[in-house]
Amino acid sequence: MxxxxxxxxxxxxxxxxxxxxxxxxxxxxxxxxxxxxxxxxxxxxxxxxxxxxxxxxxxxxxxxxxxxxxxxxxxxxxxxxxxxxxxxxxxxxxxxxxxxxxxxxxxxxxxxxxxxxxxxxxxKGQAVGCFGLTEPQGGSDPNTMITTARRDGDEWVLNGKKRWIGLGTIADVAVIWAKDEEGVVRGFVVPTDTPGYAAQAIENKLSMRASLQTEITLTDLRLPADAVMPNGQGLSAPFKCLNEARYGIAWGVMGAARNCLEVVVERVQTRETFGEPIGAKQLVQGKLADCFVEYEKGLLLAHYLGSLKDAGKLHHNQISVGKLNNVREAIKIASTCRALLGGDGITSDFPVMRHMANLESVRTYEGTDEVHQLILGRALTGLAAF
CATH class of the missing domain: 1.10.540.10 (Acyl-CoA dehydrogenase/oxidase, N-terminal domain)
Incomplete structure (x- = not known):
């Protein structure tokens, strides 16, 4: 331990x-x-x-x-x-x-x-799934969705593009969100071997490189009537799924922060400058203490959110607190730890720079900092500023 x-x-x-x-x-x-x-x-x-x-x-x-x-x-x-x-x-x-x-x-x-x-x-991991909501032009505003679902007899016909979709090229099934002819957002369960489904990996990433993000193109993709999810109508449906992912992020990023702290605490005890380990310096200990306090607060916040969720009392505004705070603080912890490692901190000898790069992606997906600030601002004032 x-x-x-x-x-x-x-x-x-x-x-x-x-x-x-x-x-x-x-x-x-x-x-x-x-x-x-x-x-x-x-x-x-x-x-x-x-x-x-x-x-x-x-x-x-x-x-x-x-x-x-x-x-x-x-x-x-x-x-x-x-x-x-x-x-x-x-x-x-x-x-x-x-x-x-x-x-x-x-x-x-x-x-x-x-x-x-x-x-x-x-x-069981015998089938892989992906979740197609975000579009190239939409980003944080899924209401701009232009992927369409048109009824044609007993079938649905889907056309559009999705971007930054995890696992899209290896998925066996895709959950695709599209607007019907009345402008209602609907969710569809799409086997990826359906003609008209195509996915291409996004290759030029400097972050999340050991991950798989894709762009999905839907071209006259035909589905039977029962492919639509009967209870998945309106933007509130995909947002409920996003809240599940945001909850996991509040916990996950504390793992990245912990790992950064673990490696730097070990390092400052063995690296010597000016005749003693740098961990004996007051400035170093002060930075470590500040990082640990934010890690502890973030983990306590995540646990509180989990306790509320298990009790059926967790509100999406509270999830935004966890996502905004914990990602932001994890990035600060990683940055401080990188600095304490000196020049070696930018090398693959330590995982910190990799965590820093990855956390910038986590900061962006499932709602940017600004989106969560606006969610909380609306909750506090009753006024939407999106």
Whole structure:
């Protein structure tokens, strides 16, 4: 157990079962992901061979009930997300895209047939899903959606583009959001072998390089009438899925922050300047203390959100507090740790620069800082400033 864990013992906050989930995720992340992550980050490659192993461990959709899923608590899921992101944000993103967005949409809004068809396989990692909401022109404003769904007899015909869609090129099923002829947003369950579906990886990323983001093109894609999710109408539906992902982010980024702190605490005890370890310097200890305080506050906030979620009392405004605060503070912690490592901090000898780059993506997706500021501003004033 690390010094960080010793100083802030998370086991005192959680149940035995939740702690077991965390430790299982930590072992998986440290033994399966950590040994290859630097290579795959450099090679711009998601280790897809691990997807089925994640499913075998029961991590996908683990807080859902039925369909062969674990039915664990939201706190347990948050701890798993934290352990995955302690190794790399990109791999936690894969967990989120599959388990919170794609599976979450089908679980919340799909028909019983859609659930029975996809959730057991996705939970086991035997099928991969993606979530097609964001569009090239839309970004943070999905109301500008131009992807269309037109009725043609007993079929739906979809046309449009989606961008920054995780797992789109390897997905077996895509949850696609489109506007019908009345302007109503609807969700569709789309097998990706349907003619008219095409996905291309976005290759020129300087962040999330061991992750897979894509652009999806839908060209006269025909679906049967029962492909529409019966309970997924209006923008509130995809936003509910986004809130699940945002919740996981509040936990996950604390894993990245913890890992940055772990490596720098070890380093400052062994690197010597001016005749003694730099960790003996007051300025260094002050920076470490400030970072640790923000890490502890962020983890306490994530746990509070998880407790509310498990009690059925979590509001989306509260999720925005977690996403905004924890990502912002994780970036500050990573930046401070990078500086404490000196020039070596920009090398792959340490994971900190990789975390810094990845966290800039996490800051942007599932709502930028500004979007969450406006959500909270609206909650405080009753006035929308979007």
């Amino acid at each position: 690390s010094t960080i864990d010793d100083l802030f013992d998370v086991s005192n906050l959680v149940t035995t079962e939740e702690r077991e989930w965390q430790l299982k995720a930590r072992e998986f992340a440290q033994t399966k992901i950590a040994p290859i992550i630097d290579r795959d980050f450099e090679d711009r490659r998601l280790p897809v061979e691990l997807v089925s192993e994640v499913g075998e461990q029961g991590f996908f959709g683990m807080y859902m009930n039925g369909y062969g899923l674990a039915g664990a608590s939201s706190v347990a899921y948050g701890l798993v997300a934290m352990e995955f992101e302690a190794v790399d944000s990109g791999f936690r993103t894969m967990l989120s895209v599959q388990g919170s967005l794609a599976m979450g949409a089908i679980y919340k809004f799909g028909s019983e047939e859609q659930k029975q068809t996809w959730l057991p396989k996705m939970g």
